[in-house]
Structure formats: C-alpha cells, structure tokens
Amino acid sequence: MTRIAHTGDNSTERRLQAERLVGEAALQEAQALRYQVFSAEFKAKLKGAEHGLDRDDYDVHCRHIGVRDLNTGKLVATTRLLDHQAASSLGRFYSEEEFSLHGLVQLQGPILELGRTCVAPDYRNGGTIAVLWGELAEVLNEGRYSYLMGCASIPMQDGGIQAHAVMQRLRERYLCTEHLRAEPRNPLPKLALPSNVIAEMPPLLKAYMRLGAKICGEPCWDQDFQVADVFILLKRDELCPRYARHFKAAV
Numbered sequence: 001m002t003r004i005a006h007t008g009d010n011s012t013e014r015r016l017q018a019e020r021l022v023g024e025a026a027l028q029e030a031q032a033l034r035y036q037v038f039s040a041e042f043k044a045k046l047k048g049a050e051h052g053l054d055r056d057d058y059d060v061h062c063r064h065i066g067v068r069d070l071n072t073g074k075l076v077a078t079t080r081l082l083d084h085q086a087a088s089s090l091g092r093f094y095s096e097e098e099f100s101l102h103g104l105v106q107l108q109g110p111i112l113e114l115g116r117t118c119v120a121p122d123y124r125n126g127g128t129i130a131v132l133w134g135e136l137a138e139v140l141n142e143g144r145y146s147y148l149m150g151c152a153s154i155p156m157q158d159g160g161i162q163a164h165a166v167m168q169r170l171r172e173r174y175l176c177t178e179h180l181r182a183e184p185r186n187p188l189p190k191l192a193l194p195s196n197v198i199a200e201m202p203p204l205l206k207a208y209m210r211l212g213a214k215i216c217g218e219p220c221w222d223q224d225f226q227v228a229d230v231f232i233l234l235k236r237d238e239l240c241p242r243y244a245r246h247f248k249a250a251v
Contacts, residue, residue: 109146182231184220
C-alpha cells in the first residue's frame with residue numbers, strides 16, 4: 001500500500017510517499033543513498049564504493065522499502081528486510097555476522113530482520129520515519145511476522161565516548177535478554193567515561209525504542225563502519241500502544 005504524508009510548513013511542504021523498491025534501478029537508488037549517508041557520516045569502508053554504491057551479498061535476498069519526496073523525485077529514506085526463509089537459504093541473518101544470537105532458534109513465529117536503515121540528513125524528522133514505519137507495518141502484517149530484529153548504530157568517531165554513554169541509558173531502561181541474548185563478536189574497547197558526558201541517542205535508535213524494542217546485550221564494534229551496533233528485538237505483541245494500531249491492523 002502506498003502512503004503519502006505532507007510535512008513542513010506551507011512554504012516548504014514536502015510530499016513524502018512510501019514505496020516498495022522493486023527492480024535493479026530501484027535497488028541502485030537505495031544503494032546510492034546508503035553510500036551517501038554511510039560514507040559521508042561514518043567514513044565507512046563499503047563494497048561498491050568505486051561506483052558510488054553500498055552493496056553486499058545480502059541485497060538480492062532482501063526486500064527493500066523506501067520513502068520518496070514527490071516534489072523532487074528523490075529517494076530520501078530506505079531500509080532492507082530479510083525474513084527467516086531467505087535467511088535460512090543464506091544460512092544466517094546479517095546480524096549473525098556481528099553477534100552470536102543465543103535463543104534465536106527458540107523464538108516462536110516468523111522473524112523479519114531490518115538492516116541498512118538510513119535517512120538523508122535533511123529529512124531526519126518524525127514525519128519521514130513515520131512514513132517508513134507505515135510501509136514496514138504493511139510488510140509485517142502481510143507476513144504475520146512475530147518478531148522484528150536488527151542492529152541500530154551509534155557513531156564511534158569520538159573514540160567510543162558517546163557509545164558508552166548511550167549504552168548506560170539503554171541498560172537502565174531497555175535491556176532484555178528474556179527472549180534472546182546477543183553476544184558481540186567484537187565488543188567495544190573498555191573506556192573510562194567522563195562524569196559530565198550527556199548521552200545523545202541517535203534518532204533511529206530512539207525511534208526503535210519508541211516502538212517498544214529492547215536491546216539484547218552489549219554492542220558490537222563494526223570497524224568497517226566505525227559504529228557501535230546495538231542488537232534490537234521487537235516482539236510484535238509488545239508494541240508501544242501508540243504504534244500498535246498500525247502494526248496489528250491485519251491481525
């Protein structure tokens with residue numbers, strides 16, 4: 001289902017449309033946006049960088065969704081989705097490259113993994129994320145997935161200060177290993193945290209927590225992307241009530 005949202009004031013109104021990205025040209029649009037965001041902000045080492053793309057072996061096994069600005073025609077947000085059946089044929093979920101996922105096989109019900117989520121800098125607001133989440137809800141409902149999982153990133157360009165500070169906040173409110181425990185294959189280096197650090201949670205990570213997601217352990221240091229990746233798990237029947245009407249509409 002296509003969703004259109006109007007954001008901004010009257011002079012700068014944006015018309016944002018969610019869509020399924022189907023075909024090679026649409027996939028390359030998503031890969032180009034990912035390259036722009038990840039290379040500029042994280043100085044990430046990306047496969048396909050010589051072509052201005054971020055691409056890997058998982059892309060062809062995933063479904064891709066995005067948000068387009070109808071005024072400009074540009075793709076301004078994207079994420080990719082790998083379900084349990086595709087992961088089974090691959091032999092793994094993407095997250096398993098960074099974490100040992102203890103309890104994964106015991107999860108009851110179909111699983112959908114999010115990955116490579118990014119939003120263009122000028123569109124990082126609640127409106128854009130809401131449009132993307134609306135399309136994600138459609139996919140969840142169609143597949144009747146019980147769990148949504150994936151990684152959310154915290155930049156490490158400051159040597160890890162922000163990542164350790166954010167993790168202090170996350171442990172206090174959002175840590176849960178009841179359903180699954182994620183053990184990082186490359187844990188963050190230990191760091192003595194200054195007492196005056198203010199933890200600024202990245203917008204996407206904050207959005208996942210608002211949905212009702214939990215973190216399942218300590219973060220993994222992704223040295224190619226220079227980020228700390230936090231493994232998140234969202235159980236569908238524990239969704240935040242504010243969003244549950246979208247995600248449970250087809251149940």
